[in-house]
Amino acid sequence: MIMMSPCVSVILMVVAFVNGARIEDDIQSCAKVQTASAVVPLGSPVTATCIIRDDCPLATGQDVQWRLNDRLIPGISVASDSGRIYKVAISDFNHTRAFLTCCVQASPIQVVGGVEIRAGYPPLAPQNLSCQTNLTTPNTLTCSWDPGQQETHLPTKYTLHTKIWDSNEKQTYELPTGLHQYTIPRSGFVFFSEMEIYVKAVNELGEATSLPMVLEPVSVAKFDPPRILKVEVVPKRYGCLKLRWGLSPHQAWMHDFRLNLEVRLKTADSSHWSEQPILVSQVKPTRPVDQCRLRHGTEYFAQIRVRYRQSPWSEWSSSQSGVTLESAPTGRLDSWLKVSGDHTHKQLTMHLFWKPSQQFRANSQNVSYVVSVQKLPAEKGKLCSTPRNYCTFQLPRKAKKVYLSAVNAAGKSSPTEVRIYQIKRHTVISEIKAIPRDDRSLLVQWRSVDASGLTGYVVEWSPLLKTDPSFIQFETADRNQSSLVITGSFEPYKPYGISVYPRFKDGIGLPQTVNAYSRQRAPSMFPKMRMKKTWQSHIELSWDEIPLDQRNGIIQSYKVFYWGENGPVNAVNADTKERRVILKDLNTMTLYEAFIMVSTLGGSLNGSTIHFEIEPFDAVTIVMIVIAFGVGLSLLIIFIVVTCFSNHKRLKGHFWPIVPDPANSSIKKWTSDSAQEKFPAWDKKESNPIYLSHLSFLNLPMKLSKEEDDLWSNSAEDTSDLGESICGSPFIPGYSGSNSDSVPYATVIFSSPCCSPPPNEPHVYLRSESTQPLLETEESFSPKCYQNMASDGMSREQCFFGPCDDCIPEEGANTVIHWDDFPFLQALTMNDTPND
Template sequence: MCEVQTSSSVVPLGSPVTATCFIRDDCPLVTGQAVHMEWHLDDRFIPSSPAANETGSISKVVIPNFNRTRAFLTCCIQASPLQVVGGVEIRAGYPPTAPQNLSCQTNLSTPNTLKCSWSPGQQETHLLTKYTLHTEIRESNKNHTYELPTGVHSYTIPRFDFVLFSEMKVYIKANNELGEATSVPLVLEPLSAAKFDPPKILKVEAVPKRYGCLKLRWSLSQQQAWMCDYRLNVEVRLKLGETIQLIPVKQVKSTRPLDQCRLLHGTRYFAQIRVRYRQSPWSEWSSSQSGVTLESAPTGRLDSWMKVSGDHMHKQLHIQLFWKPSKQFRANGQNVSYVVSVEKSPREKLCCTTENYCTFQLPSEVKKVYLRAVNAAGKSYPTEVQISRPKAHVVNLNITAIPHDDQSLLVKWKSIATTGITGYVVEWRPLLNSNLSLIRFEIANRNQSSLVISGSIEPYKPYGISVYPRFKDGIGLPQTTNAYLRQKAPSIAPKIRIKKTWASKAELTWDEIPLAQRNGVIQSYRVFYWAEEGSIHVVNANREERKVTVKGLNTASLYEAFIMVSTVGGSLNGTTIHFEIEPFDSVTIAMIVITCGVALSLFIIFMVMTCFSNHKRLKGRFWPVVPDPANSSIKRWTSDSTQDTHPSWDNEEPNPMYLSHLSFLDLPIKLSKEEDDLWLNSTEDTSDLGESICGSPFIPGYSGSNSGSVPYATVIFSGPCSSPPPKEPHFYLRSESTQPLLETEESFSPRCYQNMASNEMQGEQCFFGPCHDCVPEEEADPVIHWDDFPFLQALVMNDTEND
């Protein structure tokens, strides 16, 4: 009925495609009607060329660029609906490229096989491509072809299809519907393509009488031991610490030991070997075995670093000496110790140790010491170490330390162009371990301003790095910084405590995080706090003070808070605490108490000052003034007549005064009953009378012990200044005697004293009663008026019988 023909159903991708559609006359779809045909590529319409004949039953289409890998081209008749009368599937792709990287490897283990592998061409064909493996054995003229499953690019040739010692040719063919390609042939001897099993080192030992040589005895694996007579290529790997040394050895039998020389003396090496036959792949490395070369005396010098601190009191120097092998140093032995001495010949050893440091004391006069390395074979030439005194030179080096890679730190400092500086010493140590053996150092020249330090530097651990400037005459003061290889968030967060609260404020504080749990340099502390229904507030704290004050708090609200601690590597939040502000906190109460105390103190001070301002009046109220007769003087009382007669007396002495009270001291002896009654019956207040007349002769039985030094009291008799002068001459008494009065056993009666007041009036006067021994009989007894003598009124003793 209908037929579609194309130039090819498989075409190269991007090439043109031509198709023709034929409709027969007996096709029922076109019987008795005009035919109109059109083309579709999958669901896309393609315009066709004009009809090739008059009937229009033939249609032709040309696709100039077929860019699909697979598509259906259909021929259709325009009807209702559109009718498909024929079609064809067109596939496009590329012809195969030659396979690449063909290689074959022989397995000498049981069973023996030859495995070949390759990789397809670099270009995808988009078509089904088949690969075949071809082998040709020249000596036997045997050819083999192996078809491979789709998508598989390796094949294992069995043992009976190849000969170990015969050359064979191997190649790969690839073909698809567009073409065929062949790989580059590989010509090989199967044994030369064999990968041996790892060999075994039997023993590593020192060569007798040969320094720096090791002898390695080895063998092949048990399955390949039949090749012991064949010459193999061997490679030896010697490992010393982090240093690896490869030594190739050609054409050697497995029965022959390997000698390795030019090694360090007295050094332990770890050895491994691997083998191959001609150009075959290397076997895997053998297991490691160690051996020690013969020992010899250490050679080379030691790099040293000395820290000196002086003791001026005892003139002693405390020294810490550190050392390490220089690039030229060779220990040449296993058990190496170090000796420090004052002299070249180590007779007097300051210390002998296997560590890399030593501490000792020396007199300040010593200028240098000697350092040696010693092993069982001998000792090295001494390294002279000058004792450099510390200098108080401060040099601003601006030291910084940052990570250089995963195992080292980069230390930078400011290079000082000073003629006095000869170099620098960079010292570093772990801060979490104080062992002196962990201190490391490096010597830098004067023009150097940076250094990469490495070796056992762990991440998240703090290291202290110091740079010392070196001078010609000593070592300057260091500058130090702390550094981390890597940082992360701290292991713990500090716990907030409420230190104190007061009106609308609270002070929060916390402890410092232990150094071992910081995991980096603390960059900041941030405190978050909020009320129950309020917004969150953030306060940045000073990382050195470790405290913060939050303000604007309400006394009736409950607050929550937590702290966030941060390093460069991360942050960690602490636990949440709750707190509230009391209306009257301890600070407020203390302020109230202090205010009241200050007010009370001011009041007391004011009262005391007021009292002192009126101390005379108050003193008179509480402490009456009691005259001291011992310190008194005789006062003269005069009248107008006496003033005219004795003007000099009146000018020399002041006016007489009134004394109205006299006090007594406690009596030294017990008075008789009659005398007690006499004092008790007195109407005057004599409670203090004893203070003035202690030892008075008026007291019977008195004897004054101090009569030789205490003067008598002066009693002044006078009248008021306004009273008229008396008609009779005034009498007064004055005694300059220092002896006790009336210290006799006479009767209690006063004696008369001569009146010395006037030359015209010569006579005598008695104070108490008439004078019996000195007054003339014709003169009448004078009358004593006690009101004129107020001071003596205290001496009045009311005797009822005399009244």
């Protein structure tokens, strides 16, 4: 068994009562609910009466209640002869639809009667009634209106009423519910007959009618876009164009009617139509229209639209172009002259740019420009002739100004004088910045450190990705200005170079330049990092600059993120100009990952991840170790070499003993290096020296005795301590030539150094024997006699190395040998020694 809640059962009972349903045909209703109206204005009071028969079994011994939907409302009971009567009063009925029921208190509650009450508003009069005639096939008249802002909450019917005055024919058109427009067929109206039209709205609470509208259907017709057949030049009329036009084929039958026409124009280089169209009233389609007061020699695009009396304007026609008659250019040109080159050698190059001023009129489609040193253009003084907006030429000698003129087929303009300015090598502008305002304009701001002598500024800009000078644009500013709004077709995400030049009476100062973007975004590509070098716990990462066309904005920062295995993520900012970072305090034998993030004001882009690892001994460390080892080894070698050279005599004598050579013995080599240093000058005076190998000096305090002499001469093993012997002829007993086993040598022993004054005691001459074999010689050796000087000044002859036959002087010959011829022997005084 399905159980239902009391509320659901009440609603079902009410619906059954409203629809007049019966459970059984032979059972009559126990109660009847009556109201003044089932539809009432919203918010108005409502009263109802419930009449219950006395024999109703449901109401026997039960109290009666009123319910509005599921809400209990108080009521009163009135006794009568026919049964019981119960009334209820609702002071403010604020439901758009509700069920009022009469119930008895049973278990569950029983509904004995009920009624549905609806509430709303009466309709408002329709507003803004308008109609429009369609002149295309099929011809119709469509009218629409506004039902008003207030909702009625009740079904409202609208009807359209028409009345043709000429025939007094009336028509009523019923509209579906909720529809607020209706299209009258062609049979319901006449194009050129006035008719009255109004709309009526009706619902259960009342009706309302709109204001009637009287119209001629053709006067509310919207024409199809007309056509411009041809745009012609008006002969001998400068600045005039003739427009021939017509209606569309569907409205061609109205060619004799006078229509209103509007014309709008624009030049070929403009993107905007004229703000105020030109109105031509009461013109037939067969009559052309003249448009004058146009620029000479200028191409214009034209469009037209039409209407009949106060009908809606048609859509604009398609565009057609025409060119007015040419005339000579008028007005002046704005110019900007830049100077480059070598001022010292006066090899200057002029870069002249120009643009039309607000007063300039080219008056032609084909205009060229001539730069000349003469005021009147001529071939002789012409510097250049070009259809473009710039010219480059060499500065003529002694030229102070040039002249710029515009030329077309009809003539030439008055020349614009351009003075030649020199470059002033000092900076006036200290700071410049460019702020984008929108896609078509930038605000340029600058500061001047010294405004004395300034006459103004020149702001120049051009796209950095286009090198053609024709893209260079400029604007002039007053000396009191510090900002300027430049406009143009700035492309988003493309770089522009902006320069501000100070202008003086006698020259142009150095500029300040800044790069700018009208709109920025993240770069299109990221830089690729590479490892430049590693050392110890550091690594240097570097990257190349992003190409200018891929930046999409001004690079604000480079940030490198890196992390090791299971380590935190670190970030390092890099200088935007150096484009490198050094990662410090890295662990060896640890794998690291890193990537770079490049940012502009419009966004950021992350690069790809790279991996690197710090080796225990990197290349730098190995190189440093090798360098340190090499430096130490070099210092050791240098020390050894220096030591060897400083003691080379001692080392040489230790490893390679010096053996006297009698064939080369001479006084030149009697002494060691110490002795040679004491006789440097006069030693070179000997004309034909015979070298002696070595001369030993002994400092003897007293004269050696004969026994000592024998001791020296007989001790062969001790003679090595006396130095090396003098190389001379061995004239001693026992000398047998080169085949003998021993050869006598002589040692000269001084009692004091040779540089000291001559001693009183005579020098001692010793002989010694050496086992060193002499060099064999075939020549006989006979010693020469040398003369010692006696103490009394008299000279006497004495043979060195023993007696000889040559000591006897020849007759008639000068046998005196002077000591001056033998300076080294001059220091020696020998005594005769026995030969045994």
